[in-house]
Amino acid sequence: MRKIFLIAILLSSSIFATAQVADGYTIHGVVQDSLSQHKEPYATVRLFRKGEIKPLVVATTDASGKFTLHYAKPGTYILQTAIIGKLPTKKELVLDADKVVELGTILTQDAGKSLATAEVVAARPLVKSQIDRLVYSMSDDPDAQTNTMLEMLRKVPLVTVDGQDKITVNGKANFKVYVNGKPNKMMSDNPSVVLKSFPASVVKKVEVITDPGAKYDAEGTSGILNIVTATEATTSGYTVTPTLSWSNLGWGGNIFGMVQIGKLTLSAHGGVNGQNSLRSTTESERELFHDPVNHLLRTTSEFSNRGTYGFGGLDASYDISKHDLLSVSSSIYAGRQKGHGLSSTFLTGNAGTVYSYDNVNHRDSRYHGINTSVDYQHQFGKENQNLTVSYRFSSDLRNNKTLNVYDNLQSVPFVLKDRRIDPDNKSQEHTAQIDFTSPLGENHTLSVGAKYIYRLNRSDNEEYSRLAGTATDFLPDVAQSLLYRHRTDISAGYTEYIYRLKRFSLRSGLRFESSHIRVTYPNGTRVAFSTRLNDWVPSLNLGYNLTDTQLLRLGYNLRIGRPDIYYLSPYVNHLSPEKISYGNPNLESETAHNFQLNYSLFSQKFSVNFSATYSISYNGLTFYSFIKDGVEHSTSGNFLHSKQWSFDTYLNVNPWKSTAFTLNGNLKYSDLKSYRTSDHNYGFSGNFFAMLRQDLPWKLKFGLGVGANWNDISLQGQSSKFKYYFLNLSRSFLEEDRLTVTLNGFNIFNPQQTFNNTTQTAMFRSSTSSVLHGFSRISLGISWRFGKLRAVVKKTARSIENSDVKTGSTSQENGSNMGKSRGN
Structure with missing residues (x-):
């Protein structure tokens, strides 16, 4: 009973703390389609320090396309919006004397060639559903910074890790493990042993491919677990x-x-x-x-x-x-x-x-x-x-x-x-x-x-x-x-x-x-x-x-x-x-x-x-x-x-x-x-x-x-x-x-x-x-x-x-x- 009481005190103090308005800057804006003039609900909004690629703050727009970001430090930043099927937008802003920044309306354009997906980063962890797979974003889950991949797989949809560390995908054990789109025999033969040692902090995302297409080998009856650690290169x-x-x-x-x-x-x-x-x-x-x-x-x-x-x-x-x-x-x-x-x-x-x-x-x-x-x-x-x-x-x-x-x-x-x-x-x-x-x-x-x-x-x-x-x-x-x-x-x-x-x-x-x-x-x-x-x-x-x-x-x-x-x-x-x-x-x-x-x-x-x-x-x-x-x-x-x-x-x-x-x-x-x-x-x-x-x-x-x-x-x-x-x-x-x-x-x-x-x-x-x-x-x-x-x-x-x-x-x-x- 004492343990439950202590946990309740911690959670109550946290909720009280999050209800307070933090000192710093508040950024407001609206995301809207440039052609239809429709507001964009649940668009992902990220704030970056200029010249860097790690987001400082991540939020989403509400049902009417509005968003609010809070950040404490002054400086020059880049605000980026991302919506499935739309080209990303970038806007530079400076946080200095004004504590409230009104960005107004941010217009988006149709990308025209993206495959139908549904994605949102309302709160971490990030899950994305595509036509042939589910994607879990390890980079957006704070628990990944301190846990192993085996522990993090318990949170991935369609993946199960039991008490003896046996891993199943879609309810079956006969799956294959890939790293960056390549089959990895080390992980496929000993997934529990290897992933128990593999740091989740170096993984960007995990793809659970339950419907492999014709370009994949026909073997592996329950699907493919693809661990992605890297994508595109940018600067240096x-x-x-x-x-x-x-x-x-x-x-x-x-x-x-x-x-x-x-x-x-x-x-x-x-x-x-x-x-x-x-x-x-x-x-x-x-x-x-x-x-x-x-x-x-x-x-x-x-x-x-x-x-x-x-x-x-x-x-x-x-x-x-x-x-x-x-x-x-x-x-x-x-x-x-x-x-x-x-x-x-x-x-x-x-x-x-x-x-x-x-x-x-x-x-x-x-x-x-x-x-x-x-x-x-x-x-x-x-x-x-x-x-x-x-x-x-x-x-x-x-x-x-x-x-x-x-x-x-x-x-x-x-x-x-x-x-x-x-x-x-x-x-x-x-x-x-x-x-x-x-x-x-x-x-x-x-x-x-x-x-x-x-x-x-x-x-x-x-x-x-x-x-x-x-x-x-x-x-x-x-x-x-x-x-x-x-x-x-x-x-x-x-x-x-x-x-x-x-x-x-x-x-x-x-x-x-x-x-x-x-x-x-x-x-x-x-x-x-x-x-x-x-x-x-x-x-x-x-x-x-x-x-x-x-x-x-x-x-x-x-x-x-x-x-x-x-x-x-x-x-x-x-x-x-x-x-x-x-x-x-x-x-x-x-x-x-x-x-x-x-x-x-x-x-x-x-x-x-x-x-x-x-x-x-x-x-x-x-x-x-x-x-x-x-x-x-x-x-x-x-x-x-x-x-x-x-x-x-x-x-x-x-x-x-x-x-x-x-x-x-x-x-x-x-x-x-x-x-x-x-x-x-x-x-x-x-x-x-x-x-x-x-x-x-x-x-x-x-x-x-x-x-x-x-x-x-x-x-x-x-x-x-x-x-x-x-x-x-x-x-x-x-x-x-x-x-x-x-x-x-x-x-x-x-x-x-x-x-x-x-x-x-x-x-x-x-x-x-x-x-x-x-x-x-x-x-x-x-x-x-x-x-x-x-x-x-x-x-x-x-x-x-x-x-x-x-x-x-x-x-x-x-x-x-x-x-x-x-x-x-």
């Missing part, structure tokens, strides 16, 4: 921002810098993070319904791990001429995680205990990779007519050593072997692409392009074993070791047409993709094979601006999910004597038909976005389990029939200038069926996130957030419910708020969190209950920005985007080459 300067953070769960440091030298513009970032040892205890059991002798298998285990992770990136652009731009982007990443576990297993039946044993497990996982791309763009004399040629290379190498040693064997009826596993998994990809875009008259635009991808996955799994309970040397286990190669050549071509007429916009496209797959086994343990897949991929999107602040859009697309090496590798991983896992090299691509209806309204005090999505697939990729000879087998198949209805709501309310309330929620109904395994599961799942942000006296900023996730449905089971809450308090110091100090707390009164998961078929039931100890987190962050920059790195209008691979887990936390859904 530099800036560097180092950030340090510490918490009871780990430490971290990162740095971001930008500089322009003549026509060359550079942007770089890097970071390193450490995770303290986390301890988890797990109780699991497996019940065989029709086997009274080997009826119930129980395991209790304890596991702890620690790790370090580092990353870096460089973006550069060079203006060769007025019409030619060259841009280069590169990123690297590396990490290591070590873990230690102890477990005890008991099998009981109708006659009592059948057998028991203990197990000691050691894991050492290392990984590193690189992504590099080069883009050249030529702008023709005709406006918006351009040609882009791109090349991209990516490489990812992972080694996940595991040592399993058994002890205290009691009446074990089979031969147990200690195992030492040394798997190397490597993926390489080369991509070449060409794109051409040209307007056809005032309302039409045509884009065409072609693409080629060379993709090679390699899996070398060397296994060594010895008889359990002995101290002899480990010897190579040739029967268990496996060498596997999987090559895919993908050729694609597309055409896309866009039509705009006043409030109406249409985008239609058709893409053709041909994939040639070849699988070989260098050690000759299996027969090599190859296959070819051809796919026609249509897409259609319609958008209509009901008013200047309301957008209605309807979309359809066909998406493809190609299995990666963690779905495909046939290597058999002995997780325990009673459980094995392996991939399926005979998998084909999954296809999903997606239909979406979206409504967006953005006004000065109230913003909302509603989305309804229906997705259907008849050959979905899925992991499943079955019992054979008393052993649980886990593998993957191409036979999931799924129907999913998803409803998403985003709400932002700004009752006062210093107060903002955000709600982000999802409700999904899933109907999953497999005729091959006779499994059928259905039910509701959902999540919500709510946050109150309040500016307090003395330049303090306070945030309070709560959220929950429940009942994520899979073919054979469902995952745990989870609730969380957090608080943060920050203050900026020095001129232009260059130094920021932040204090964060996450579930601070709940140091333990339990996660339950169940799997059930007609033959067996399996359940786990894991308790994560030390779950509460208290962290302190310090960020300091120095230097002045009036430029950010230019990007070509088109670039390479590979979004086709459906990935399994790359962290291999259970020592398996079988994967989980991305984001675990």
